[in-house]
Amino acid sequence: MNKLSKKDLVFISLMLFSLFFGAGNLIFPPFLGQTAGNQSWIAMLGFFITAVGFPVLGVIAVAKSGGLNNLAKRVNPIFAAIFTVLIYLSIGPCLGIPRAGSLPFEMAVSPYLPQGVSKTLALFLFTLVFFLVAYWLSLSPAKLVDRMGKVLTPILLILISLVFIAGVFKPLGGYGQPTGDYMASPFVKGFLEGYLTMDTIAALNFGIVIAWAIKSKGVKDEKVMVSASIKAGVIAGILLVIIYSMLAHLGATSGGRFGATENGAQTLTNVITYIFGKPGALLLAVIFTLACLTTCVGLITSCSQYFMTLTSKISYKNWVRILSLSSMTLANMGLTKILAISVPVLNAIYPISIMLIVLAMVDNFLKGNSTVYSLTILFTGVVSIVDALGQVGIKLGFVMDLCSKLPLYSQGLGWIVPAIVGLILGVIIKVVKEKFANNKLVESADIYAEIR
Structure with missing residues (x-):
């Protein structure tokens, strides 16, 4: 079969939504x-760009490029190997999966534990059950569309919609005043x-x-797979x-009724408790x-599928076991430690990921030119990595002083101007090289004509 039915497309789209929508998104x-x-x-317009726009473009970029590794290879094979592994480790067993657990x-759960109950023991038991279920679901990636797209995601969407509709009929109040960075630069924040x-x-x-899910529905044609991936995204x-x-x-x-909270979980807890009472x-x-x-x-599924390609000695199911067990172990470190590690890592690799996606979107013009890709990623990466190192207390002297003078650096966007400069410089070099090569061809043709 070389066509995906509308019904299957909807369920694959729901599955993709559920893959994106974790507790952080909540x-x-x-x-x-x-x-x-x-x-x-x-502020939400800015949020939509990095939390929706680039993720959707990321799915499209990977689909059009034939995989993350192929996309990263346009920069450099060594970069591709390091960056791809780093991406899978950070979003997978080192940060993303433990955070999700x-x-x-x-x-x-923790706020409602009875007095005297050990939080450490409760966390262990919760993560044990949680990762056992995740392990079972991940063992059969071909069944993810049926289990997640048809069952788990619709339930999640119904529950969130229920909270919103109930909030409409039992309104909390009007919008409050902005605080912190939202007062001066809400879009950037x-x-x-x-x-x-x-x-x-x-x-x-x-x-x-997504590629595996589409293949599981009998689609084999690459163009159809790319088209279906784009539509699902x-x-x-x-x-x-x-x-x-x-x-x-x-x-x-909720701001006017409850005032400031420390995090979104408290905000959501206040909202749901107000609407539904204790059963909330x-x-x-x-x-x-x-x-x-x-x-x-x-995350377990995608990481297992990727690591399986690195070595034939460990099967997909064994990778699922390894990732589930290691992630459960790290999850018991506690959320605070995980988040403390994740923020600087994200600040280092997020800008690089964004620019890779941007380059993939205009690759019809770039034609996979390694000079453009390399210079763009180099200029972007230097600033984002220096910034991330500074956040963990590693100061690089004059390099950091130089970076701090960049536009938008104080707002965490110092990498944008260097990225644009790298892209423009790469394109100029590409055009000059192509023009020089064309002139050489013309000269060769003229010489050949004279000889004849």
Whole structure:
């Protein structure tokens, strides 16, 4: 079969949405709304770019390039090997998967533990059950569309919609005043908050899962697979915008009633408790767990499929076992430690991921030119890595002083101008080389004609 039915496309799109939509995606929009207040929609525009736009483009870029490794090889084979492994490790067993396992416990279970119950033991038991379920679901990637697209994702969407509709009939209040960075630059702050979803990086991983899902429906033609991947990415992106908007609105209306909170989990807890009372705690626990479980399964699946290509000695199922066990172990470090590590790592590799996607989108013009890719990624990476090192206390002297003078550096976007400069410089070199090569061909042709 060389055509994907509309029904299968919808279910694959729902599966992709669920892969993107973890607990982080659940708590960042309401916290943004609560903190940004009447500037929420300006901030959300920035958030949509990094939390929806680039993830969707990432799925398209990977589909059009035939995989993340092929895309990264346009920069350099060595870069491709290092960057691809780093992406899969950071979004997978080192950060993304443990975060997905610990978040639902910290946000929906820990606050309601009876006095005297050991939090350490409770976390271990919760993550044990959580990762056993994730392990079972990940063992059969061909069944992910049926299990996630047809069952888990619709349940999650219904529950979130229920909270939003209930909030409409039992309104919390009006939008409050913006605080912090949302007062001066709401768009930029929203743009940076989108980093924390990790979805642009995840999109580079999930391309392989979507390809497997489409193949499981009998599609073999590469053009049809690319087309279906693009359509699934767009549909999933539209769903993300709708759900994020609902959550941001709920958060914004909660600011006047509850005041400032420390994080989005508290914001969402206040909202759901106000609407549903104490039974809302159970609803919140189910929503958090489902959101994290679907993302966790997607990450385990994609990482296992990738690492399986690196060595034939370890099977897919064994990689699932290794990643599930190691992620459960790291999840028991606690959410605070995981987040402390994840922020600087994300700040280092997120800009590089964004520019790889941008380059892939204009590759019809670039034709995979390694000079353009290399210079763009080099200029981007130097600034983003220096910035990330500075966040963990590693100062690089004059290099950091030089970077700090870049436009938007203080706002966390110092890499943008160097990225543009690298791209333009690479294109100029490409055009000059092509013109020089064409002139050589003309001269050769003229000499040949004279000889004749």
